[in-house]
Amino acid sequence: MMRSIRKAAVIGSGVMGSAIAAHLANAGIPSLLLDIVPKQLTEEEAAKGLTLEHPAVRSRLAVQAIAKLKKTKPAPLYDDTFAERITPGNLEDHLAQIADVDWVIEVIVENLDAKKELLSKIEAHWKEGTVVSSNTSGISINAMSADCGEAFKRHFLGTHFFNPPRYMKLLEVIPGEHTDPAIVSGMKQFCENRLGKGVVLAKDTPNFIANRIGTYGLLVTLQEMQEKGYRVEEVDAVTGPALGRPRSATFRTLDLVGLDTFVHVANNVYENVSDEAEKAVFAESPVLRGMVDKGWLGEKSGQGFYLKK
């Protein structure tokens, strides 16, 4: 039987990690929120005479992520006390604390090698009974945990939240070939009953279910728009409110997701399918690549298809 989940650790405090920690906090579950140690000082930190070794600098990414969530509109997105249930920190100094949690959620950049490296660090501090999951949009759960021990693999699975995790009911649960069935059913129940999600069990195929279809739709829409000479606003007008999706039209969705993350997610299908017709759709879009190279990552950078006001 799966241990009850009383405390969690969320690793990666970007768009999804910070919001997942906040959703857990709303459900009364405290968590650690950990990110990497910054390699450069901000102008403000330098002006204050801080160094890269200062604890406030070392844990800056997770601290800033919580501050940003507090300002998220429409307010109140979270209950007033959500931030008190999140302990921000950095991986180097605080990863050992995962020995005290019941669930570790990996929410870092969508890259197989980075995720494998992080899982090996997690395993070094992991205690039997703790569930470990990945929020990957579509990278293989089996590939990610291939180098881990058997006991760890029995506790490892995908728990794919959708953006924004506060509102999106869908959550894909993806067992790996070694995941203990008791962990799969325990996590399904927990995510449904405690986190209010509608869980869909998915197979460990490239991009699982929702992102295999969703990414396809977004890429075809982008291609059609270019070929037929439509504007971003026109496409959003017919794929947003008109379809009963208040904000989430095609390009607004891409801005919300993050264009860098979307490119990684699409590439994952391209690299893992052999069908040429499917490959052609999932091949990297020069438009998206150009925007990412310019630093136009969407809402998180202030500019994507739309300029954030």
Ligand code: NAD
């Ligand atoms: P993001 O770019 O906003 O944040 C990633 C965070 O991970 C950053 O804060 C970064 O500093 C940190 N990070 C990078 N490498 C790290 C490492 N080696 N160790 C620890 N932290 C590291 O990305 P995101 O949009 O939050 O996506 C995170 C994961 O969630 C990805 O796997 C993505 O595919 C998945 N996902 C994203 C969305 C979405 O809409 N953005 C939706 C569902 C799932």
